[in-house]
Amino acid sequence: MDSTKNFFDAWVNTQNKIVDNLVDTSKKLKENLSNNEVVGKAVEMYYQWLEKQKGTLQEIAQHLSQQPNNTQISSVLSNWLEAQTQFGQQWLQSIQQIAGNNTPQNFSKMQETWNAITNQFMNQFGKPIQDLSYTPGNLTKDVFQTMIDGSRTYMKMFELWQPIYKFLQSNTLGMESLGKMVDMGKYQEILAGLFQNTVPFAQGNLSEQMQKMMAMMQGGLSNLGNINPTQIPQQIAKMMDYLRPSSLNTGMEMLNNLGGQATERFNKMFAPYYTMIPASKEKEMLQLAIQVYEHYSKYTIKAVEMQNIVITTGQKSMENVVKNLIIKVREKAQNITFDEFYNTWIDSIERDMIALFASTIYSKLQGELINISLAMKTKTDKLMELVLSPLPIVPRSEVDEINATIYELKKKVRELEDKLEEKENTTIQTTQVNTTNNTANTQAETETQTPPAVRAIKNGKQEVASPKTRKTNSKTNNK
Amino acid sequence: MQNPMLEMIEAMQKMTQRLNKGQEVLQKSNQIDIGTAEKEEVWKMDKMRLFRYKRNEESPYKTPILISYALINRYYMMDLQPDRSLIRKLIDLGADVYILDTGYPTRNERFLSLDDYVNVYINKAVDFIRKSRNIDKINLMGICQGGTLSVIYSAIYPEKIKNLVTLVTPIDFSNKDGLLFKWAEDLDVDAIVEGFGGLIPGTFLDAGFQMLKPMLKPRKQKNLIDMLDDEAKMMNFLRMEKWINDLPDQAGEAYRQFIKDLYQQNKLVKGELVIGNHRIDLKKINMPLLTIYASEDHLVPPPTTRPLNDLVGSTDKELYEFPGGHIGVFTGARSQKELSPTIAQWLKDRD
Numbered sequence: 008m009d010s011t012k013n014f015f016d017a018w019v020n021t022q023n024k025i026v027d028n029l030v031d032t033s034k035k036l037k038e039n040l041s042n043n044e045v046v047g048k049a050v051e052m053y054y055q056w057l058e059k060q061k062g063t064l065q066e067i068a069q070h071l072s073q074q075p076n077n078t079q080i081s082s083v084l085s086n087w088l089e090a091q092t093q094f095g096q097q098w099l100q101s102i103q104q105i106a107g108n109n110t111p112q113n114f115s116k117m118q119e120t121w122n123a124i125t126n127q128f129m130n131q132f133g134k135p136i137q138d139l140s141y142t143p144g145n146l147t148k149d150v151f152q153t154m155i156d157g158s159r160t161y162m163k164m165f166e167l168w169q170p171i172y173k174f175l176q177s178n179t180l181g182m183e184s185l186g187k188m189v190d191m192g193k194y195q196e197i198l199a200g201l202f203q204n205t206v207p208f209a210q211g212n213l214s215e216q217m218q219k220m221m222a223m224m225q226g227g228l229s230n231l232g233n234i235n236p237t238q239i240p241q242q243i244a245k246m247m248d249y250l251r252p253s254s255l256n257t258g259m260e261m262l263n264n265l266g267g268q269a270t271e272r273f274n275k276m277f278a279p280y281y282t283m284i285p286a287s288k289e290k291e292m293l294q295l296a297i298q299v300y301e302h303y304s305k306y307t308i309k310a311v312e313m314q315n316i317v318i319t320t321g322q323k324s325m326e327n328v329v330k331n332l333i334i335k336v337r338e339k340a341q342n343i344t345f346d347e348f349y350n351t352w353i354d355s356i357e358r359d360m361i362a363l364f365a366s367t368i369y370s371k372l373q374g375e376l377i378n379i380s381l382a383m384k385t386k387t388d389k390l391m392e393l394v395l396s397p398l399p400i401v402p403r404s405e406v407d408e409i410n411a412t413i414y415e416l417k418k419k420v421r422e423l424e425d426k427l428e429e430k431e432n433t434t435i436q437t438t439q440v441n442t443t444n445n446t447a448n449t450q451a452e453t454e455t456q457t458p459p460a461v462r463a464i465k466n467g468k469q470e471v472a473s474p475k476t477r478k479t480n481s482k483t484n485n486k
Numbered sequence: 487m488q489n490p491m492l493e494m495i496e497a498m499q500k501m502t503q504r505l506n507k508g509q510e511v512l513q514k515s516n517q518i519d520i521g522t523a524e525k526e527e528v529w530k531m532d533k534m535r536l537f538r539y540k541r542n543e544e545s546p547y548k549t550p551i552l553i554s555y556a557l558i559n560r561y562y563m564m565d566l567q568p569d570r571s572l573i574r575k576l577i578d579l580g581a582d583v584y585i586l587d588t589g590y591p592t593r594n595e596r597f598l599s600l601d602d603y604v605n606v607y608i609n610k611a612v613d614f615i616r617k618s619r620n621i622d623k624i625n626l627m628g629i630c631q632g633g634t635l636s637v638i639y640s641a642i643y644p645e646k647i648k649n650l651v652t653l654v655t656p657i658d659f660s661n662k663d664g665l666l667f668k669w670a671e672d673l674d675v676d677a678i679v680e681g682f683g684g685l686i687p688g689t690f691l692d693a694g695f696q697m698l699k700p701m702l703k704p705r706k707q708k709n710l711i712d713m714l715d716d717e718a719k720m721m722n723f724l725r726m727e728k729w730i731n732d733l734p735d736q737a738g739e740a741y742r743q744f745i746k747d748l749y750q751q752n753k754l755v756k757g758e759l760v761i762g763n764h765r766i767d768l769k770k771i772n773m774p775l776l777t778i779y780a781s782e783d784h785l786v787p788p789p790t791t792r793p794l795n796d797l798v799g800s801t802d803k804e805l806y807e808f809p810g811g812h813i814g815v816f817t818g819a820r821s822q823k824e825l826s827p828t829i830a831q832w833l834k835d836r837d
Contacts, residue, residue: 160704201704349708357701364665364697374672381674381681388683403683406593414597417532421606 161349163197166190168345171329175336175343191322198321199314288393295390302383309376316372320363324356331355518724521562523574525585529614533589534607536614538582539573545582547837549625549648550615553585554608554639556631557736558691561585563729563816564629567722570817575826581833586611590734596684598737600635600744601762608639612646623648623773625833630654630786630812634748637794640771642764649836650800651776651829654812656786658793659752665698667790670749679738686741688733698784726817755797768794774802774836776829778815785812804832 170189284290328351332343363369392402529536538550553573555561564585565571576583586608591598615624626647628636633655640647662668678686696703713719753759759766775798779791788807795805808815808825815821 161708202700353701353704353708357699360700361665361698364700365668370669370672373669374674378674378677381677384681385677407596407684410594411597413594 160197160200163193164349164352165345167194167197168348171332171348172343172345174329175332189325194321194325195318198318202317288396292390292393295386295393299383299386299390302379302386306376306379306383309372309379313372313376316363316369317360320359321356324359325352327359328352328355518721518728520567520725520728521560521565522568523565523571523577528584528618529611531607531610533591533595534611535587535589536584536611537587538584539577541577541582546580547582547834549621549623549833549837550582550584550619551576551625551627551651551833552612552615553583554626554628554632554636555585555588556629557588557603557734557740558631558688560729560732560734561587561629563813566725566729566817570722570819570822572816572821572826575822576830579827579830581830584611584615588734591685591737592735593683593685596738599739600638603740604635604639604642605762605764608635609643612639612643616646622646625649625651627651627829628653628655629816631656631744634744634754637768637771638754638759638761638766640773641766641768642761642770644770644772647773649774649776649833650771651778651833652791652794653778654780654783654786654791654815655777655794656748656790657797658755658790659748659750660755661787661789663789664785664787666694666785667749667787669694670745673745673750675742675745675750679742682738684738686736686738688735691736692730692733695785755793768797769799771798772800775800776804776806776832778806778808778825778829780808780810780812780815782810782814783812802836 167189284293328348331351332348336343388403392404395402524540525537526540527535528538553561553564555564565573568574573583573585588603588607612624612626616622623646626636626640626649628634628651630653633652634657636650637652637655637657640650659667659670662671682690710723713723747753747759751758754766754768757765757767775795777791777795779786779788781788783791792805795803806825806828808820810818810820815825
């Protein structure tokens, strides 16, 4: 058994013990909360928990210290142990806090503490698996990640649920209070997490790539004579920063105007230089860089528009969920559990998002975003080819030309092979027909000498032929 | 109403227990077997491979079936696991099954067009089976996009196809109920093909599929947590995940024509589609036709599949509605119990 396997087994066992300990203590805490006896027992529970936790952590530390030569393990392990310890401390504090302050007045403080420890737990849980590369198979790792992500969404929604729960309890609060009670910033984070693969919530990476690309270009621009080569990419990067939306409160119109003005200003600033620069690789690169920048500006604006309609839909969805739950509570005097809230929210937001996705405005916006981002990618690829051109690297466009030639050649070879095969079949058939005719002549000559039954058997055998042969025969006959 | 603090503790407690159990189960799941029905490669051309599924005894059917699967995703979804396998069931019912694996195109294949897929690869595979089995015609079964290609093929080469079966196959692209059909209107396909350098990433297409059911992922994540202590369910889940995440890239030229001519201009139904040197006339499809569609299909909604039945020249034709979704057709319990026997019997009656 290898050391990583040992580590993993030990880790799973330890995690099991820690979770058992947590669950056990939680149960006790729950029982005591129900009986209002938690204050008296908190200290006892604290020490019991602490002792068990220490024992478990010491056990794994001892076990793993015997593992040979694995620096990766020790680094991950020490981080993990530290996280566990921090989590333990926070958890213990929260027990004390909950135990000492289990009154409605301190509810928000308790929930704040609780949220902090759940977040802490979700962040450190599974860290060794995510950090280490030995996890068996990417799929397992992906599914594990999915599990963790899903749990995070679930727990984050739990945070949002707490004020909603309070809201539902109150008959006096109106819908306008909901916005104040629910942390919409957090809700937006959840939405961004859910739709990050489909809606461009994070342009950070793109911006970073662009900055890097501009930095790379500096070398290529150094031959531009009168223009200070360091200023152009900086200017572009600065403008990118300037255009990057910091919040959704920024109006679309303003952004559009800003984008237009910036592009115009940029073009005006550099227009005189275009005419001065002779046609060259450098000029082409400069023009491409400006085009990329223009696309990026447009992309950013469209992305914000997209985020805006998705988040607005998500917020409306949440309002509707709460409205429906209020009606349910009032009419049926039913208890609403978190699971019920979560499931209602998922159903509601799915319905609303599908309606949004089916709208023409969304479809057009999505089309524009895809088109702009790919146009930007095409220009960037071209730019990169020019930047890399002094190096002994075959650019993609040349590889594509080779691929196109190979494709055409393959096609021609296939056509020739088909023709050859057809010709061969025809030749075989012709030979067969000639042989048959010769045989027929010979037969005719010797017919009187051959008995009729033998002739029938011979003819019957000749009827068996492949479909291709039959077809060729028929073609030959038609001709 | 329960004390919210107790509810919090309970939720945390449940979550931690299940997460812990989940990591144990996932750790054990080193091997995720999928597509395990025994088969052998009988023919190969470029990256295309033709497989024939093994049988213990000779097939009672005279005519073998060739399955043409979509270029998107992988064919082994039809043999996800032994008890959820349309292919195994067909074999059990006596069928002699071949499948064309279109592989994973790379940049080398970026210029492959629909003409290549239909007139070269499918055609050569069909010819190979006809020649090796010494028969004139074979049965063709097309799945999803593979169904569209099979329909096109059958219109060009009706003399080679004895019976045509299509499953969840888009034919009439004018209906915009399906989001994919709606979104396609606003796509600049040339920009996409160029932008991706002629090879459309499978993940790009998958992002669109995910949006069709935007909350599927959180639902799945929640269900996953609920099923963590059930190893059998977890393995089912993992197999499906493996298939979902196995996304071949698409040859740009084929993608370009498929989106432009079909999704955007609906040329197949209009009789304007040209593949290679052939203008496709659906009336030339004169063999018996079985059109299977899923009533709850969100990827290929029924209004896009059913019209085939009215557009072909066949006199022996049948529409079969499967109560379920796009994937349930192949992996659901009902598929095993009802759909496979229906297909097998329909083919046997016309063998």
